[in-house]
Amino acid sequence: MYLIRSEAERTGEASPGSILATLGIASQTIAVIGPALGGVLIGAGGWKSIFIVNIPLSLACILLGYFRFPKAPPEAVEGKKLLAIDFTGIALFGITLTSLLLFLMHPSLSKIAFLIVAGIAGAIFAAAELKIKNPFIDIRVFSGNIPLVLTYARGLLSGLVAYSFIYGFPQWLEDGRGLSASSGGLLMLPMSLTAIAVTRVTGKSPAIRLKLIAGSIVQFIAVSLLLFTHHTTSVVLIAFIVLLLGIPQGLLNLGNQNAVYYQANPQQIGASAGLLRTFMYLGAILASAANGLFLKSGANTPGIHHIGLFCGGVTLLLILITVLDHSLSIVNDKAGVKR
Template sequence: MWGDVTAHDVQETGTDRALPRSFVLTIAAGTVLQALNASTMAVALVDIRQQFHAGAAASWLISGLYLATAIGSPTAGRLADRIGARRVFTTSLVLTVLSSLLAPLAPDLGWLIALRILLGLGTCAAFPAGVAMLRAEADRRGTALPAGALSALAIGGQVMIAFGPVVGGLLVSWQGWQSIFLINVPLGLAVGLAAWRHLPADPPRPPTSTTAVLRGLDLPGAALFTGCIAVLMLFLLSLAEQPRWWLLGPLAVLVAAFTTWELRVPDPFADVRMLARNRPLTGTYLRTALTYVAFYTVFYGYPMWLQNARGLSADQAGLVVLPIALLAMASVAVAGRVIRRRGHRPVLLVGSVALLAGGFGLTFLHSASDLVPLLGVAALLGLPNGFNNIGNQAALYQQADAADAGMASGLYRTSQYVGANIAAAVIELGFAGPAADAGLHRLGTVVAVISAVLLAGALRERLATGRRAGGAFPTQKS
């Protein structure tokens, strides 16, 4: 999920010269902080709810970080191009350490959510700034960017997602939920020291006014997009208690204003024209968002049920969900080989079928279930993540025009985090209170329905491609 890498990112040549290991590892260490803070919350949310006596509002601890990431990632990338990647990278570490120091002191849930959003802005900026530095250093050396450099970022993110719930569970059981924030302080300072020693200074740039820099970021478009997602989340979360139907009016106004604005500006936050003219690409974004709704519904909802209904401790719940990430890591390698031989469509078919089976598996679990079925369902749910993730990436780079590759990549990551935000509301609606068996079964049903929609779409695309090819399904990626 984090640190997505594709063949378009890397061009290997026989003359590649490896980038300095300390340089690459410093950047990788900075980028994994986002994955760490996303995954540790999966096992800390129950304790936070209890301390602040919070209901549905606690879901903003999940959606706030992902909303900040959806906005902050493309914005940080543009800032790196304009004011310097190293400057953006180190600033991200400052924001991470500052917000992590203040979070344990939050007097109420509102302050904690605000600091979690600040943490999301800090951790998300390291990836686009890091990739910019990798590319700049490769260009300076006159070589294509080695695959190993970007692989280090991807592997680091996947490993952190795998072990984040385990680490978070141990921290919460040992020192309480505050420790999942405080762990960022020594880590951030260590990465900052490494950045000071191993990252080259930004090259001199022509003087640029602050106004010119801000104008190139399309901050009004980003603000309108934030408003759209925030109001949508408020509406969805209200459905669990007292529906606020009147929010649909402001939501429609914000969507219209966002679309109108993006059609007017020369460098938009989201290129609406590109989405309109490239329907297959737009379909990939929608499929990606749905995939991540299902994934994060499981990734956060399952540990909550394990702790509340099954009675496991935070560290035990972290170990039970470990197979989700481990199987996702293993399935990426298998899916990659299938894509090279048969394209992305068979991969998406397998991912959708596995997700459907995993969703049904959740509906058969109950609070007295043995450990074996708990682990088995977790493993089953991990399998589709790798297939769907790499399959959607392959579809993206097949469908995006070369001139739109940068914008298309940014919107792909945004669609992931939009799905993560919606998942937070789905969890609240599914449990409708304490995480009990009935709520888990509702979440499983939602995941199954989403996977059925994804499966139908994958079958339709495959059949349509087969008809265009004269009735024979393609065996190579087009």
């Protein structure tokens, strides 16, 4: 995102919609390839192989970045020293998330100490990052930028719904509907394929507000259909629900990504884009906790209905935040939407 912003300023291209759409398509494509590749790696070399494969990939990223990233002009780096790594921030952030995860894995009063540790570590992390010149996560991006905070909230809520479905529905397809693992996996595939197609078709459109509102409404309709599933639900209806959920997957991810591009301070675009991804993964963490709560007795039909009710409530909140966010009209103007 930082590179795209820099190139936009250099070339005068005010609305690089096609480039941002390409990023979205790449993300959705990886979502399709990743699980299949992970299965192959685990089958070939055990669970450790899905971690070992990151070593050559990381080296490739370093080499490609060194040789392919545009070089900064000499005057931009003259007199500047290599940025120090914020090990304190990394450690505090790691403690915060790990403690939160340990609590959410089995929420109970006996685990409340983990939640307290997460709160204390998070507070110390925030205070420390504000005092550091080059922090691990620049939380200054929140300062006075309510529209950006609302976009992060949308990212968290949309991620919470999407991952609740991704984590819970395949389990129900096997345990509640009685399908095999391979059949369940094939039925989930249209979600990512639809998301790719939606991103491809709508990527160049600057109507960010419309994408977010439409995506939220379709997401509500799709999760509401979970309430009509049972152990004899036809495969056609199941496929329709999965396909329908691919639409908001494409619209919301692309819309929020584009919103950050126009809402963030240009000097903080890298940190701002990274925080959007962080909030989406916080949604994934909460989704795993929700699945653990609602599917505690097994991935049965009552459990998937509870997930549907939960996701429906979250999506209604998402719709409310989006419709009432008048700052999105300003984003549309910046993106070049004609009134």
